[in-house]
Amino acid sequence: MMRTEGFRRLCLAVLRILAVAGAYYLGGRIGLLQQVVMDGAVVTPLWPPTGIAVACLLWLGLRIWPGIALGACLVILWIGTLDPVGLGIAAGNTLAPVCACLLLRRAGFRTTMDRLRDGVALVFLGGLAPMLISATVGAGLLRATGKMPASEFWTGWWTWWAGDAMGVLVVTPLLLVLRRARVPRDTYRWGEAAALGVTAVVCTVLATRSELALLFLVFPVLIWAALRFQLAGSAPCVLLVSVLANAAAVDLVGPFASHTMTEGMVNLQALNGSAALTSLLLSALVTERINIRLRLEQACQDLAEVVDRLTSARTARRPTPPDDPSRPTAPKGS
Structure with missing residues (x-):
């Protein structure tokens, strides 16, 4: 055995x-x-x-x-x-x-x-x-x-x-959040997630393929994802930004077209690092604040239950006041 x-x-x-x-x-x-x-x-x-x-x-x-x-x-x-x-x-x-x-x-x-x-x-x-x-x-x-x-x-x-x-x-x-990901039950959340995905694709393609300096367009999307969906939303968005930006930098197109390969790699990693730091730290901060609020609400609920039990127990132990001897009573034969 x-x-x-x-x-x-x-x-x-x-x-x-x-x-x-x-x-x-x-x-x-x-x-x-x-x-x-x-x-x-x-x-x-x-x-x-x-x-x-x-x-x-x-x-x-x-x-x-x-x-x-x-x-x-x-x-x-x-x-x-x-x-x-x-x-x-x-x-x-x-x-x-x-x-x-x-x-x-x-x-x-x-x-x-x-x-x-x-x-x-x-x-x-x-x-x-x-x-x-x-x-x-x-x-x-x-x-x-x-x-x-x-x-x-x-x-x-x-x-x-x-x-x-x-x-x-x-x-x-992304791998850590996928392991514990849960499918949302709220229809509104599905709609917002779809809107976030479409917006992320459009903004990232525009930012990485346009000859204008529009790389900053990805940050409002990342902030939206972190605030509303925390790591489950921001991690896929960061992956999308990184993949599309890498492709543009390797091909030397869009905002990377007028740079050498060295300059393009420096700009690319500055973008990737800033995007990852923004989404990762903001997601962790929002999640921590949500958990603190939930713990405070649970503590208040537990405290209210304790107060209710103490009040009920005090009421049950309260002695019944004795009868007043001066109060007239009905005759026993009546």
């Missing part, structure tokens, strides 16, 4: 690792659709596998790290050959999400992201700080082996770091 239970747990652990590897590989294939090639070195302004890896580590624990390493190796094999440089890049891409998970756990991060501190922790401890590891290891190995010229190093390093960080800020919140 013990051997059967142990074998079942081993099979479950292997299946989880393979599932994480498959999700990482699929995310890598999707991320490479918007790639930037710099003299043979491939970097992406948005790298979804990093966000997938952080979400899986938060859900399943650190034991699934081999799945991240396997997925990273599969992505590198799909691009080219798995040489020592590729193995080093895969190691960096594995170590960065693991460090992110450790830092988030240390900070008391909650996957519900119902506090402002959770949003701040995900931004700095889950995205910006640990992704320095993968960017430095990857760009450094490419530069050391001559696969990336010195003139392109800082652009490649910046794009690599920002792409990994944006993968965490864009993809991880």
